[in-house]
Each structure stands twice: as C-alpha cells, then as structure tokens.
Amino acid sequence: xxxxxxxxxxxxxxxxxxxxxxxxxxxxxxxxxxxxxxxxxxxxxxxxxxxxxxxxxxxxxxxxxxxxxxxxxxxxxxxxxxxxxxxxxxxxxxxxxxxxxxxxxxxxxxxxxxxxxxxxxxxxxxxxxxxxxxxxxxxxxxxxxxxxxxxxxxxxxxxxxxxxxxxxxxxxxxxxxxxxxxxxxxxxxxxxxxxxxxxxxxxxxxxxxxxxxxxxxxxxxxxxxxxxxxxxxxxxxxxxxxxxxxxxxxxxxxxxxxxxxxxxxxxxxxxxxxxxxxxxxxxxxxxxxxxxxxx
Amino acid sequence: xxxxxxxxxxxxxxxxxxxxxxxxxxxxxxxxxxxxxxxxxxxxxxxxxxxxxxxxxxxxxxxxxxxxxxxxxxxxxxxxxxxxxxxxxxxxxxxxxxxxxxxxxxxxxxxxxxxxxxxxxxxxxxxxxxxxxxxxxxxxxxxxxxxxxxxxxxxxxxxxxxxxxxxxxxxxxxxxxxxxxxxxxxxxxxxxxxxxxxxxxxxxxxxxxxxxxxxxxxxxxxxxxxxxxxxxxxxxxxxxxxxxxxxxxxxxxxxxxxxxxxxxxxxxxxxxxxxxxxxxxxxxxxxxxxxxxxxxxxxxxxxxxxxxxxxxxxxxxxxxxxxxxxxxxxxxxxxxxxxxxxxxxxxxxxxxxxxxxxxxxxxxxxxxxxxxxxxxxxxxxxxxxxxxxxxxxxxxxxxxxxxxxxxxxxxxxxxxxxxxxxxxxxxxxxxxxxxxxxxxxxxxxxxxxxxxxxxxxxxxxxxxxxxxxxxxxxxxxxxxxxxxxxxxxxxxxxxxxxxxxxxxxxxxxxx
Numbered sequence: 179x180x181x182x183x184x185x186x187x188x189x190x191x192x193x194x195x196x197x198x199x200x201x202x203x204x205x206x207x208x209x210x211x212x213x214x215x216x217x218x219x220x221x222x223x224x225x226x227x228x229x230x231x232x233x234x235x236x237x238x239x240x241x242x243x244x245x246x247x248x249x250x251x252x253x254x255x256x257x258x259x260x261x262x263x264x265x266x267x268x269x270x271x272x273x274x275x276x277x278x279x280x281x282x283x284x285x286x287x288x289x290x291x292x293x294x295x296x297x298x299x300x301x302x303x304x305x306x307x308x309x310x311x312x313x314x315x316x317x318x319x320x321x322x323x324x325x326x327x328x329x330x331x332x333x334x335x336x337x338x339x340x341x342x343x344x345x346x347x348x349x350x351x352x353x354x355x356x357x358x359x360x361x362x363x364x365x366x367x368x369x370x371x372x373x374x375x376x377x378x379x380x381x382x383x384x385x386x387x388x389x390x391x392x393x394x395x396x397x398x399x400x401x402x403x404x405x406x407x408x409x410x411x412x413x414x415x416x417x418x419x420x421x422x423x424x425x426x427x428x429x430x431x432x433x434x435x436x437x438x439x440x441x442x443x444x445x446x447x448x449x450x451x452x453x454x455x456x457x458x459x460x461x462x463x464x465x466x467x468x469x470x471x472x473x
Numbered sequence: 474x475x476x477x478x479x480x481x482x483x484x485x486x487x488x489x490x491x492x493x494x495x496x497x498x499x500x501x502x503x504x505x506x507x508x509x510x511x512x513x514x515x516x517x518x519x520x521x522x523x524x525x526x527x528x529x530x531x532x533x534x535x536x537x538x539x540x541x542x543x544x545x546x547x548x549x550x551x552x553x554x555x556x557x558x559x560x561x562x563x564x565x566x567x568x569x570x571x572x573x574x575x576x577x578x579x580x581x582x583x584x585x586x587x588x589x590x591x592x593x594x595x596x597x598x599x600x601x602x603x604x605x606x607x608x609x610x611x612x613x614x615x616x617x618x619x620x621x622x623x624x625x626x627x628x629x630x631x632x633x634x635x636x637x638x639x640x641x642x643x644x645x646x647x648x649x650x651x652x653x654x655x656x657x658x659x660x661x662x663x664x665x666x667x668x669x670x671x672x673x674x675x676x677x678x679x680x681x682x683x684x685x686x687x688x689x690x691x692x693x694x695x696x697x698x699x700x701x702x703x704x705x706x707x708x709x710x711x712x713x714x715x716x717x718x719x720x721x722x723x724x725x726x727x728x729x730x731x732x733x734x735x736x737x738x739x740x741x742x743x744x745x746x747x748x749x750x751x752x753x754x755x756x757x758x759x760x761x762x763x764x765x766x767x768x769x770x771x772x773x774x775x776x777x778x779x780x781x782x783x784x785x786x787x788x789x790x791x792x793x794x795x796x797x798x799x800x801x802x803x804x805x806x807x808x809x810x811x812x813x814x815x816x817x818x819x820x821x822x823x824x825x826x827x828x829x830x831x832x833x834x835x836x837x838x839x840x841x842x843x844x845x846x847x848x849x850x851x852x853x854x855x856x857x858x859x860x861x862x863x864x865x866x867x868x869x870x871x872x873x874x875x876x877x878x879x880x881x882x883x884x885x886x887x888x889x890x891x892x893x894x895x896x897x898x899x900x901x902x903x904x905x906x907x908x909x910x911x912x913x914x915x916x917x918x919x920x921x922x923x924x925x926x927x928x929x930x931x932x933x934x935x936x937x938x939x940x941x942x943x944x945x946x947x948x949x950x951x952x953x954x955x956x957x958x959x960x961x962x963x964x965x966x967x968x969x970x971x972x973x974x975x976x977x978x979x980x981x982x983x984x
Binding site: 220221222223239306307308309324327328329413414415416417428430431432433434436 | 957
C-alpha cells in the first residue's frame with residue numbers, strides 16, 4: 179500500500195522527539211568521539227589532529243591497555259558461563275510449584291535491582307579477611323584469602339560478586355521455561371526419558387533462544403564492567419582488576435587525555451561488535467527457533 | 474537566678490537592666506560612653522540572736538531576752554565592669570547585587586562543614602549583596618565531579634583545586650593578580666608557600682611561575698601522632714626531637730603485643746604523608762630535578778630504597794606494624810581509623826586536621842603530635858599541599874568575577890581562617906591566625922603540640938609535590954607499583970625499582 183506524503187511526514191513527526199534526542203545525545207557524541215579519537219584533545223583548549231597516533235600507542239605503548247583487555251577477557255570467560263549456568267539452575271528450581279514460590283523468586287531477583295554502588299560497598303564488607311565469605315569458607319575448613327588486597331584473588335572476588343546479580347538472567351530463563359510446551363515432556367516420558375534426558379533433549383534446546391539472548395547481553399555487559407572495579411578495588415591491587423572501561427575513565431577524567439580515551443572507547447566498541455557478530459554467526463548452528471525449520 | 478527572689482536581687486536586676494538599656498541607647502546615639510558600675514561590697518556577719526524562753530520551774534525563772542542588733546553586713550559581690558566602646562569602622566563597600574556565584578566546595582561534613590557554615594553566615598552579614606549557591610560535595614566524589622564538570626563546561630564559578638589540577642585547567646581559570654590589586658587585598662596577610670619560599674618551584678600550588686590563580690583556602694602537612702596513654706601504659710618514654718628511626722623502632726617494639734593486637738606503628742598505603750617524606754629525608758626525592766616536567770623520578774636512590782625498606786620492613790620483618798590483611802580485625806563497630814582504636818602507638822600521616830582526628834578518637838585516649846624522627850642522614854622532610862579557591866572562566870560568563878574575589882578573599886581572611894583555627898580541620902592560611910593562641914593554644918581533645926603542625930608547614934625542610942601536566946598519571950603509577958610491597962606481596966626494594974622504571978617510562982612521554 180503506498181503511503182501518502184502526509185502519512186510519511188506524520189510518521190516522522192511522531193518519532194521526532196526520540197529522533198532529536200537520539201541525534202543530539204547519542205549520534206552527535208558518537209560522531210564527535212570518532213573525530214576526537216584522532217586528536218590529542220584535553221578538554222581545555224582546542225583539539226589538535228594527531229592522526230592514528232592514539233590507536234598506534236594503544237597497541238604498542240600502553241601496557242595498562244593490554245592488561246585491561248586481558249583482565250576483561252578473564253572476567254568474561256568466567257563470569258558469563260558461570261552466571262548463565264547458575265541462573266539456569268535457579269530458574270529450574272524456581273519453576274517448581276512449592277510453597278512460598280513468589281518469595282523465593284523475589285529474593286533471587288532483588289539483588290539485580292539494587293544500586294551498584296550500594297552493592298559494591300556491601301561486598302567490600304563481605305570480602306574482608308574476617309568477613310562473611312571467609313567465615314563461611316571457614317565452616318568447611320577453608321582458610322579464605324585476603325580477597326581485596328591480593329592480586330591473585332581480587333578478580334575472583336569481583337566475579338563472585340557478579341554472581342549475586344543473576345536475577346535478570348534468571349527471570350529471562352524462567353519466562354522461557356514457562357513457554358516450553360508440556361506435551362514435549364509428556365512425549366519424552368512416553369519414550370522413557372528420565373529427568374536428565376528431558377533436560378538435555380527438551381529443556382535446553384527449547385531454551386536456546388533465551389540462552390543466546392542472555393549470552394549476547396552478558397558478554398556485552400561484562401566488557402562494560404566499571405562500578406565494581408572502581409568502588410571495590412579501584413583497578414588494583416597491581417592492576418589485577420583494571421577493566422578496559424576503568425582504564426578509559428581514568429585516561430579521560432583523571433589524566434585529561436580525552437582524545438586518547440576516545441580511541442579506547444572505539445576499540446572497545448569494535449571488540450564488543452566483533453563478539454556480537456561472531457555470536458550471531460554461530461547462533462544458526464545451535465539456536466532452535468520453533469517454526470524456523472519450516473522456512 | 475537560684476533561691477528565693479529577694480529585694481536585693483530585684484534591685485540588682487533592675488540596675489543591670491537599666492544599665493544595658495542605657496548602653497544600647499547611647500550606642501544608638503552614636504556616642505561613645507563608658508559606663509561604670511559601682512562595686513557593692515557586702516560582707517555577711519553572723520547575727521547573735523537571743524531567744525526568750527519561759528521555763529515553768531518553781532524556783533528558777535529564766536528570762537531570755539531577744540535582742541536584734543543591727544549590724545552592717547558586708548558581702549562581696551563581684552559585678553562585671555561593662556565598658557562599651559564603640560569603634561567607628563568603615564563598612565565594606567557594598568557592590569551591586571550580582572548573579573549568584575556557583576560555589577563548589579568539599580567541606581561538606583564534620584568539623585569542616587561547621588566551619589564553612591559559620592564562616593558563610595558572617596560573610597552574608599558583611600556582604601549581603603554578594604549572593605552564592607553553595608554546592609557542597611562529599612570529599613570522595615569532589616575531584617571526579619569537578620573533572621567531569623570541567624569537561625562538560627558546567628563547572629562552578631568558584632572551585633577548590635590542588636596544584637596539579639590548577640595546571641591542567643589553567644586555560645579555564647581566571648588570573649587573579651589584577652583583581653586582587655583592584656580589591657586592595659594584601660597577599661602578605663596570607664600564607665602562600667610559593668611566596669614564602671620563591672626559590673622552590675615545587676611549592677607552586679596557587680600560582681604558575683608567579684602568575685596568581687588561586688586564593689588560599691587550606692593546607693596539609695605530614696607528621697606523626699602518638700598515643701600518650703599507650704606509651705604510659707607500656708612504660709615507653711615520650712618521643713623527643715632527637716629521636717631517630719632506630720629510636721622509633723625500639724619504642725615500637727616495646728609498644729607491640731601481637732597477642733592483644735597492639736602495635737607500635739601503623740604504616741598505611743598512601744605515600745604523600747607517609748613514606749615519601751621518609752624517602753625525602755634520606756637522600757631521595759620525588760624527582761631528580763625541580764623542573765617541569767621532571768625528566769626522571771628521584772625516589773629510588775640508595776637512600777630512598779633504604780627508607781622504603783625501613784617503612785615496609787617495620788611491618789613485615791620487625792612485626793611492629795599492622796599487616797594490611799589484619800587491619801579489619803583491629804577495627805570495631807564505629808571505629809574505622811586504625812589509630813582511633815587506641816591499639817596503635819604511633820602513626821605517620823597528615824597531621825593538619827586534628828579536629829577530624831579528635832572526632833575519630835572520641836576521647837578514648839590522650840594523644841598528641843610528636844616530632845618526626847630523623848633519618849640516618851640526620852634529616853627530616855615535610856610534604857605540604859595547599860589547596861586554593863580558583864575562579865573559573867564561567868565567572869567571566871556570569872559576571873561574578875569581582876564577587877568571587879570578595880568571597881574567596883573573605884575565606885582566606887582572618888575571620889574565616891580564625892574559624893578554621895577553632896575547628897582545626899585544616900591549617901589556617903592566615904599569617905596572624907597560624908601564629909595565634911587561638912590556633913596554637915590547647916583545646917580539650919586536641920593535641921597539645923599544635924606548634925608542630927605550624928613548624929612542619931613553614932619549615933625549610935618542607936616541599937611541595939612539584940605538580941605538572943601528566944603528574945596525576947605519574948602519581949598513580951607510583952602507587953600502583955609500590956602497593957604490592959606495602960601489602961607484603963613483594964620485597965620493598967623490588968617494588969620501588971619497578972615503580973621507578975614505570976614512572977620514568979611515563980615521564981619520557983612528556984618530554
């Protein structure tokens with residue numbers, strides 16, 4: 179159906195508020211930062227063009243940048259599968275019809291809506307040498323480390339802290355679980371499948387869209403870790419928890435190298451883009467969409 | 474007034490009341506009156522009273538006669554001699570009302586907040602036409618917030634900065650000399666370290682090579698505090714000016730009892746007021762030269778390495794300092810500062826804010842400043858850091874430069890700095906105030922040796938941090954590389970040499 183000119187213009191008019199905001203607050207700074215990444219801008223005075231020097235320096239002369247990439251990769255590699263597996267099993271538990279189910283669901287979801295700074299300060303207390311975490315480990319005979327002052331254990335401490343926020347992922351899995359048709363489980367039972375087989379051959383395949391969604395979101399999120407690193411460890415000890423976003427923030431707002439920080443931001447964007455494109459690329463091999471096989 | 478209301482009390486009250494009214498009336502008339510009140514001397518003299526009592530006895534009749542003898546009662550009553558002398562002063566010239574100054578400050582809690590509030594109340598009385606919007610920001614967030622606001626172009630008209638950020642933001646700051654001259658302000662009244670010692674470029678915190686950007690506000694200096702009660706309880710003699718590092722270590726051994734979690738020393742992580750002055754006192758310093766930017770770091774000399782090793786080894790070899798991992802066991806509910814627990818004998822750090830330490834200690838024990846022990850070379854060193862109020866170019870846009878000069882000079886002036894001296898949240902930056910009894914005199918809960926703070930600050934052995942563009946990154950690298958030693962992960966010597974290499978790599982990019 180061909181739209182009239184008036185219909186086209188009225189459509190634009192309706193989206194104009196969002197469009198203007200997007201152009202001014204998102205696309206504008208987006209384009210500006212590309213330009214600034216090729217300058218030595220220090221936010222006082224005018225930017226001076228330096229070409230690709232910032233990008234060259236990033237990969238040849240900035241050990242902290244390389245360290246931040248490695249740290250963020252480490253965090254992503256442990257946090258993402260860890261939180262997905264935990265959220266998956268918690269969702270299965272919370273899908274059972276037991277007394278007090280809403281209370282359990284609320285209890286598991288609540289941490290993920292708690293303010294990040296408050297959470298960070300809470301975990302600073304929990305991770306003290308005589309904090310609750312070490313006390314719990316002591317109950318099972320383990321002598322807990324100095325989590326926040328050890329360059330070996332600081333990153334595991336942040337990863338442990340991140341698992342507390344599994345609520346968002348759990349909610350997505352819970353919704354997906356409730357969307358699995360019961361007749362599939364019944365058919366599996368008829369075929370003699372036990373609990374484990376049902377899970378592996380019915381639940382997991384039917385949940386692959388949700389798993390794919392959460393994998394994409396978690397990877398994007400893990401590359402943007404900032405609050406916990408700033409508040410809990412401030413990137414230490416010894417840069418062991420220096421994440422790329424924290425390095426970007428320090429470069430821009432503590433060292434006033436805005437041009438160089440813009441270059442870091444664009445490298446981060448490319449890294450996240452590559453991961454996302456890769457995930458979409460391999461998704462075709464393992465994500466099952468109901469009805470997709472008929473196409 | 475306690476006790477029954479007697480005629481004498483009523484008369485006295487009326488007398489004092491009429492006296493006060495007279496003084497008020499005379500003051501309103503603009504005349505100077507001296508009112509004297511006569512001293513009423515009264516002295517109480519016991520009155521002998523004879524009571525007549527009839528006793529029904531057959532043969533004996535005793536008659537008692539009551540006789541009141543009027544005597545002059547003399548009672549010494551001290552009456553305050555009220556002398557009201559009105560001095561005619563020229564009222565400050567009131568400028569035309571301006572837009573409110575956006576005044577960003579981080580004295581937003583505790584003693585400092587009380588000082589700021591009281592000072593601004595007086596400012597409002599003296600300069601009713603100078604309006605401001607005070608934006609108090611908690612200290613932990615202040616630096617980042619100001620940095621971001623500078624980047625966004627939304628920073629206030631007046632901000633507090635240190636020398637490092639003064640240099641970074643210099644193009645965005647107003648040069649003050651002309652405005653100060655126009656306002657008739659005599660900078661000699663204030664304490665500006667670069668004017669006290671112009672030969673030392675490291676002390677330029679409010680000016681850049683003589684060009685004034687900042688008005689004095691507060692300052693900081695390092696030293697040691699010690700727990701008098703713990704020294705007494707453990708039978709250790711009080712520190713003296715001829716103490717050396719060896720004397721201090723020996724005292725720390727006597728003060729340490731690991732079983733009861735008591736330690737002679739607490740050696741924290743920050744370098745500015747803790748281990749860098751030790752390095753500076755022992756043949757090292759921050760940089761090899763006092764130029765900007767410095768060509769190389771100067772802290773890893775043999776003397777500097779010795780000093781840093783002494784600092785770290787006191788905890789991990791000698792066992793007289795609190796290991797960082799055990800600090801939380803020392804702290805209890807409501808006490809977050811190690812020295813305030815009462816279990817630490819001595820602690821190096823900033824001694825410029827005894828008002829804050831008084832609150833943290835909360836009267837649990839007596840404490841005082843102590844002379845800094847001398848290094849093996851016989852020297853001491855003091856790290857200073859002045860912060861000033863700077864007027865940004867936003868004040869030019871808003872037309873509030875002149876008003877901002879009035880505000881910042883008031884804060885640097887005798888009245889406000891006198892309040893700083895009372896609260897002792899920082900070093901007062903006024904020459905008369907820092908030498909006054911108001912600052913140096915004893916206050917309960919405060920250290921008796923306030924003079925040590927002034928002496929350290931004005932000492933010829935005091936140095937500044939030699940700020941330059943890129944300094945903040947150098948500072949972070951220094952602390953990142955040295956922290957593993959301070960937490961006991963790697964040897965001190967190795968950490969400091971690593972720090973030297975990493976810092977020099979950064980400095981090379983600035984040349």
